[in-house]
Amino acid sequence: MNVVHVFFADIYRDGGSYGFTFLAEDGHEDEFFLKTRAFEQATSETHAPPVIYREGVNSGVVVKELSWEQGQVFIAPLGYLNDRFDELVHIVNASGRANG
Numbered sequence: 001m002n003v004v005h006v007f008f009a010d011i012y013r014d015g016g017s018y019g020f021t022f023l024a025e026d027g028h029e030d031e032f033f034l035k036t037r038a039f040e041q042a043t044s045e046t047h048a049p050p051v052i053y054r055e056g057v058n059s060g061v062v063v064k065e066l067s068w069e070q071g072q073v074f075i076a077p078l079g080y081l082n083d084r085f086d087e088l089v090h091i092v093n094a095s096g097r098a099n100g
Contacts, residue, residue: 009085018088045096068095
């Protein structure tokens with residue numbers, strides 16, 4: 001799956017999930033999503049591994065679940081000037097640790 005264009009990136013009001021929506025090479029609008037783990041007990045990660053959703057996380061339609069390593073490869077070629085996108089990239093590169 002290749003990204004043609006990143007539309008926007010943001011932090012969600014659920015306590016700290018992050019995501020960015022993008023146009024995929026197949027013409028679909030998808031979302032790369034990092035779910036917060038802020039309310040989970042005994043976890044060293046602040047976020048769950050990335051999941052790509054068709055038309056956004058609210059659709060519930062999973063395109064692909066990624067490992068941290070796969071997420072790092074997926075975002076590596078992307079460029080998008082946005083503070084939230086930069087924070088998301090940091091979390092992915094730190095394998096789910098916002099403060100890592």
